[in-house]
Amino acid sequence: MRIDLRSDTVTKPTAAMMEAITKAEVGDDVYKEDPTVNKLEEKLAGMFGMDAALFFPTGSMANQAAIKLHTQPGEQLIADKYAHVYNYEGGGVSFNSGVSCKLLDGNRGMVTASQVEEAINPPDFYHSPLTSLVCLENTTNKGGGACYDVEEIIKIHLVCKKHNLGLHLDGARLWNALVAKNEDPKQYGEIFDTISVCLSKGLGSPMGSVLLGKQRFMDKAIRVRKVLGGGMRQIGFMAGAGLYAVENHISRLTEDHKKAKEIGALLKTLDFVTKVEPIETNIIIFNVNIDEQLFLKDMEENNVHFYSMGQGKLRLVTHYDYTYEMHERFLQLLQNYPVHSVLK
Ligand SMILES: *Cc1c(COP(=O)(O)O)cnc(C)c1O
Numbered sequence: 001m002r003i004d005l006r007s008d009t010v011t012k013p014t015a016a017m018m019e020a021i022t023k024a025e026v027g028d029d030v031y032k033e034d035p036t037v038n039k040l041e042e043k044l045a046g047m048f049g050m051d052a053a054l055f056f057p058t059g060s061m062a063n064q065a066a067i068k069l070h071t072q073p074g075e076q077l078i079a080d081k082y083a084h085v086y087n088y089e090g091g092g093v094s095f096n097s098g099v100s101c102k103l104l105d106g107n108r109g110m111v112t113a114s115q116v117e118e119a120i121n122p123p124d125f126y127h128s129p130l131t132s133l134v135c136l137e138n139t140t141n142k143g144g145g146a147c148y149d150v151e152e153i154i155k156i157h158l159v160c161k162k163h164n165l166g167l168h169l170d171g172a173r174l175w176n177a178l179v180a181k182n183e184d185p186k187q188y189g190e191i192f193d194t195i196s197v198c199l200s201k202g203l204g205s206p207m208g209s210v211l212l213g214k215q216r217f218m219d220k221a222i223r224v225r226k227v228l229g230g231g232m233r234q235i236g237f238m239a240g241a242g243l244y245a246v247e248n249h250i251s252r253l254t255e256d257h258k259k260a261k262e263i264g265a266l267l268k269t270l271d272f273v274t275k276v277e278p279i280e281t282n283i284i285i286f287n288v289n290i291d292e293q294l295f296l297k298d299m300e301e302n303n304v305h306f307y308s309m310g311q312g313k314l315r316l317v318t319h320y321d322y323t324y325e326m327h328e329r330f331l332q333l334l335q336n337y338p339v340h341s342v343l344k
Contacts, residue, residue, distance in 0.1 A: 003326045005306040008256070008282060008319035011204040017244050024240030028233050029055070036236030040243045044197065044210050048189035052218035055239055057230050059172040059209040060089045062196035064096050065224045067133065069194065069217045070166035073098030076129035078119045082109035082142035084170055085135050096228065100129055108277070109143025111136070113155035120163050133166040139173040139180075145283030147177040150187060157191045166217070167191070172198040172209065176281040179253040193217055202253050202282060203245035204320045208238050249320065256282040256318040259327050263316060266331055284316040285309065302333055
């Protein structure tokens with residue numbers, strides 16, 4: 001039994017999802033003639049109360065397109081130092097948009113309204129880049145699945161309005177926050193100018209993200225997607241998987257969150273674990289005082305796979321394909337570590 005806790009992207013489509021894929025009605029989406037893509041876009045726009053939506057192959061491309069829609073070359077965006085758009089999108093902010101990032105020292109990937117306001121360059125001071133966009137992430141990836149307090153986001157929204165800045169949400173993991181905090185997606189549609197959501201992480205679709213936004217930003221989105229190479233043809237097969245995921249896999253995220261909390265509770269009792277970061281959703285970040293490479297190797301020998309984030313920090317992510325059977329086995333393995341040989 002392979003237990004893969006590297007990421008929630010490792011899931012494979014279920015039989016029911018495969019059926020939704022094969023039965024999807026398709027057309028050429030570059031001509032906007034794919035009925036399943038159109039249905040998915042309409043559904044998500046409605047769900048968030050946004051004017052428009054556009055299907056993208058990846059979350060990175062949806063974020064990069066959003067950044068392009070909000071900025072001009074030479075300008076600057078504000079984000080937390082952990083931001084996915086800064087750390088894990090291959091330098092796309094500068095490559096695609098010619099924009100620099102002002103990074104804030106937030107808490108677990110989350111920033112405050114006053115931090116944002118202090119980071120805005122005065123627009124009449126022509127020596128510094130013009131600040132034009134704020135990018136937030138919810139839940140935070142590198143921050144360990146932390147959820148924003150919506151009250152703080154509203155304050156950030158007011159700062160952006162006052163200073164005429166765009167506000168984008170990297171919501172690749174937003175489903176987890178919505179479920180964990182029992183929030184209404186429409187609230188997010190009211191606050192943000194653009195939002196990207198992912199269908200292939202916790203929701204288990206093979207691919208796809210959707211960019212949602214106010215009409216004035218989304219008018220140019222299809223052109224930007226084309227420039228980035230993201231115009232797709234009969235992609236309704238994948239939109240069908242996404243629709244199925246949105247209709248069937250959101251509420252079950254609570255199960256991933258519950259398993260993550262159970263793992264965290266056990267980790268806290270183990271001698272070789274020095275710290276467990278707060279667990280709000282499906283990501284567990286913890287520190288060990290033993291040789292982390294040896295620990296990973298021992299786990300691998302027991303067919304349990306996960307990553308080190310460096311400096312003694314390790315990360316686990318629960319997901320759809322992490323079953324209760326695997327969960328029991330993993331908990332037992334941790335409990336007995338380092339006397340793991342008995343379990344082999
Ligand atoms: C995974 C992720 C993305 C981008 O995802 P890809 O589809 O792999 O490009 C963006 N933001 C966050 C916070 C993520 O976790």
